[in-house]
Amino acid sequence: MKLEAPTSLSSTRPLLHGGALPWVGLGVFRVPSGSDGVAVVLAALDQGYRHVDTARLYGNEVEVGEAVRASGLARDEVFVTSKVWNDDHGYDPTMRAVEGSFARLDVGPIDLMLVHWPVLGLRRETWRALERCLADGMVKAIGVSNYMAHHLEEMTVYAHEKPSVNQIEVHPFLQQREARGWCRAEGVVVEAYSPLAKGRRLDHAEVRAVAAELGRTPAQVMLRWGLEREMVVLPKSVSPDRMAENADLFGWSLGEACLERLDALEEGGVTGWDPRQMP
Ligand SMILES: NC(=O)c1ccc[n+]([C@@H]2O[C@H](COP(=O)([O-])OP(=O)(O)OC[C@H]3O[C@@H](n4cnc5c(N)ncnc54)[C@H](OP(=O)(O)O)[C@@H]3O)[C@@H](O)[C@H]2O)c1
Secondary structure: OOOOOOOOOOOEEEOOOOOEEEOEOEEOOOOOOOHHHHHHHHHHHHHOOOEEEOOHHHOOHHHHHHHHHHOOOOHHHOEEEEEEOHHHOOHHHHHHHHHHHHHHHOOOOEOEEEEOOOOOOOHHHHHHHHHHHHHHOOEOOEEEEOOOHHHHHHHHHHOOOOOOEEEEEOEOOEOOHHHHHHHHHHOOEEEEEOOOHHHOOOOOHHHHHHHHHHOOOHHHHHHHHHHHOOOEEOOOOOOHHHHHHHHOOOOOOOHHHHHHHHHOOOOOOOOOOOHHHOO
16 A cells, blocks of 8 residues: 655554554653653644654653643544553563553553563563553554564564554664564554664764755754655654754655665664664
8 A cells, every 4th residue: 555645743644453643753762751841742742743652661651641631632633652661561560551651641542552672581471461452442552662573573473463563763874674674564664763863873974965955954854764764753852943843844855866875874783772682
C-alpha cells in the first residue's frame, strides 16, 4: 500500500492494531518533571504537535498527562506513547507496569505501549501481558523498541499480535537497514528515536551543505530524511524555538538526489545503547 506523505503535524499513518499515528512526535526523554515539564509539553501541543513519546523511565508521565488534559484538545487529537521499563518485564510485572503508566498519565486508554528493550529471557511473557492489555482495552496499540531483526523474527514464534511499531535509533549516520527492511515487509511502523543523533551531528559538512542548498536547517534536513524514508520521527527539544524549527518539515522535500547524499552518511555507530549486541 502506498503511504500518503505527511503534510502537517497532524498527518497520521495507519497502525496494524487500528488507530492513526502522527508522523512527528515530541520526544520527552530528559524533559524535566514538575511544572517545567508540563510547560514543555503544552508548548509543543500549542504549536500543533499531536504526538508525545514518554516512558516510565523518563519520570514525566504525570506531566505529559497533565499537559494533554490542560491543552483543551480532545483526547483523540493527541497520541500518547509510553513504555515498559526493563525491571518490569515478565507477565505480572508488566501488567502492573501498564496499570502504573495508565494511572500516572490519567488520560484513559494509552494510545501505544512499547516494550522498551528486548530483555533476554522475559520477552515472551512481557509481550503476552501487553497482548492482554490490548484485549482489555487498557491500551489501543502495542509495539516494541530497540528490537533488531533477530528479536522480531523470534516474535513470530510466540506473538499472537504483531507489534504495530518498532522504535529504534535511526538517523543518516545509523540507518538500521536490516531492521527497517523487516518492519517494512511486515507492515510494522518504524519510529526513529534520536533522529537528530542527539544534536551531535548537526555540524556535519554534508548535512550543512544540503541544508544550505535548500535554505533549511541541519535539524530539518535530518528529520525530513526520516520522513521521506517512511519513518515516524521523534525529535526532543525543551526550547519552543527549536520545537518550531523541528516542526517546519512540510511543503518542501529533499528530493531523491539529496536523500541519496544523506543515505551515504551511514557510519553504523549508536549514540545511546546498542541492541544489536543483545542476543
Ligand atoms: N526507545 C528508546 O530506547 C529511546 C532512546 C532514546 C530516545 N528515545 C526517544 O526519542 C526522543 C528523541 O531522542 P533524543 O532525545 O535521544 O535525541 P534527539 O531528539 O536526536 O536530540 C535531542 C537533542 O538535540 C537538541 N535539539 C533539538 N532540536 C534541535 C535543533 N533544532 N537544533 C539544535 N539542537 C536541537 C536538544 O536540545 P534542547 O532540548 O535543549 O533543544 C537535545 O539536546 C527521546 O526524547 C525519546 O522520546 C527513545
